[in-house]
Amino acid sequence: MSEERKNSRLGKGLSALIGEYDTFEAPEGASDSVKEIQMLRMAQVRANPQQPRKKFDEKKLAELTASVKAHGVLTPILVREVDHADYKFQIIAGERRFRASKAAELEEIPARILKTNDLQLLEIGLIENVQREDLNAMEEAEGYQALMSRFGKTQETVAESVGKSRAHVANMLRLLNLPESVRDHLRAGDITAGHARAALASDDPDAVVEQVMARKLSVRETEALVRKMAAGDLNGKGGAKAIEEKDVDTEALEADLSRALGLVVDIKAKANGGEIKIKYRDLEQLDDICRRLSRN
Template sequence: MMVEKRGLGRGLSALLGEVEETPVDAGAAGGLRDIPIELIHRNEKQPRWVFPEVEIEELAASIREKGVLQPILVRPAPEMDGHFEIVAGERRWRASQKAGLHVLPALVRELGDAQVLEIGVIENVQRSALNAIEEASAYQQLVEVHGRSAAEVADAVGKSRSHVANLVRLLALPDPVRQYLMAGQITAGHARALLGADDPLALADLVIAKGLSVRDTESLVRKAAGGGVVTPRPASPRPRKDTDTQALEVDLSEALGLTVEVIDRGGIGELRVKYASLEQLDEVCRRLTRA
C-alpha cells in the first residue's frame, strides 16, 4: 500500500539505510531474495540517464572478484507478473550483467511511483551520480507530477531550496544547451550565466569554441545584453513543421529519452536522434533492440 504524502527525508532514509545495512542472505526475512537477472528491469523513469561505461566495467571487475556486496532494491513490476523493477541499484544490475551473473540479491518492497522517484533522487544525489540536468528534471517531476513542495524536495535530498530552484531553472535553456551541459562541454555555472541571455545557444557555442570561464561567460552575457557585438552561430533556417510532425517528434523523444528530429520532404526524409555521449547511444540501442 502506498504511503501518504509526508516529509520525505526520515522515511526514505530509513528505507535506504535498511537496504544498505542488510547482508546478502537470500534466506532472510523482509523480502530479500535471489532473483534471476532476466526478471529484473530498469525503471524507465528513474532520474539517472547516463552510466559511464568505464564506471560499469570497474564495478563488474569488483563483482567478479568479490560478488555483489549489497542487494539492490526492487518492487514488483507494474503489469509484468513475476518480474521486478529496479528502485535503487541500476549500476549494480548493469555491472552484474557484464560480470556474467545469473541471479542478483534484491530487497523487494511494495512502493508507489512517487516513492520510487524519491528514493532514486536521494540515492543518486547523495552519491553525486546525477548530472545537473538529470537532477533538475527529477526535482521538477517530484514537484509537478507528484505534488511535492520545493521545501519538501530540498529537505529530502539535504539541499537548500535555492539549490533546487536554481537547478530547475536550467530546464528553461534550449535543448542543445542542456545537451552541452550533460556532455560536460559546459558547467552548471556556465548554464546559469546563459539563462540571462537572449540567445543562449549562440553564446554557448561561443563559450565552447573559446573555452571561456564562468566569469568570462557572465561578462559575455552582459555585453550581449548591452548591445555589444557577439559572433553569432551559423544560421540554419528550416521550414516550419506541421502540428502532426511536431507531435511525432515529442512522442519519439519521450520513447527514446533523447531529442528526436523528423525532417520530412514530401514523404521522404530523415529521422535524427541526438545523443551527447556513447552511454546515451548505447541506451537508445538497448531500447530499440528490446522493443
C-alpha cells in the same frame, strides 16, 4: 500516505522514504538478516522501464563491473514483486549494479524486496537518482521537476527529501529555462552547469554558449562575457562599447552574487558608495529575488 507521515520523513532522504514501505515477507524461520536482504536469481529480475535515469556512463559502468567481479555486489539493489510471466521482480533502485552484475555474469544478486505501488516506485527511483553524485546537471534538474509536478512537492520539500539546500534546487531548476540547444550541450558535457547558469542570465544564451565553446571560456570568463554583452559589447571581446575595467575584488564579488542568484549582477563603485544592479528576465525571477531578500 497521511500528510503527517509525509512531513515526518522530510529531510531524511531516500533511506527514510524506503523505510515507510513494508519489506517482503521472507520464509518462516528465516533470520532477521535474510528477511532484510535476499539473494535473487538474475533471471528473475528486470529493470524498470520507467527508470528516470536514461543515460549510463559506459566507462564508469565498466569500472563497476570490474569491482563486482572482484568483490561482488556490496550494496543490495531494491526491487518489488510483480506479476509477470517472464520475471518476478522489478528494480526500484540499483540498475547500475544490476547491469554490472549481468556484465560480470553473476547468477544471483543481493536485494531488498519492498511493497510499493507504481507511484511510490517512481518517487523512490527519482530520489535515488537525484542523490547520485555522478548525475549530470540536466538529469538532476529534470528529476527535481518531476518530483514537483508528479508529487505536488515544493522546492522546499524537494530540497529536504534529497538532502540539498533550497537554493541549490532552485538554481538547478532554472536550467530548465535554457533553450533546448543549450540543454543538449549541457547533457553532452560540452559545458558545465556553471556555464549554463551564466548563459541563463543573458538575453541570448545560445550566443553565449557558442563563444564559450569556441573560446574555451572558464565559468568566471563566461560571467564576464555575459556582463559585457548586457552592457552592449555584443561579442564580449571589448572595443568601443566594452565596459569599464573593474578591480579583481569587484569582479569576484559580482561573480559570487551572479552564481548565488543565477542572474546578471553589476556592481558600480562611485565616490560616495556605489550601486548593485540585478537584471531579471521576467516576473517569476523578480518574485524569487524578492523572496530571497525579504527572508529574516
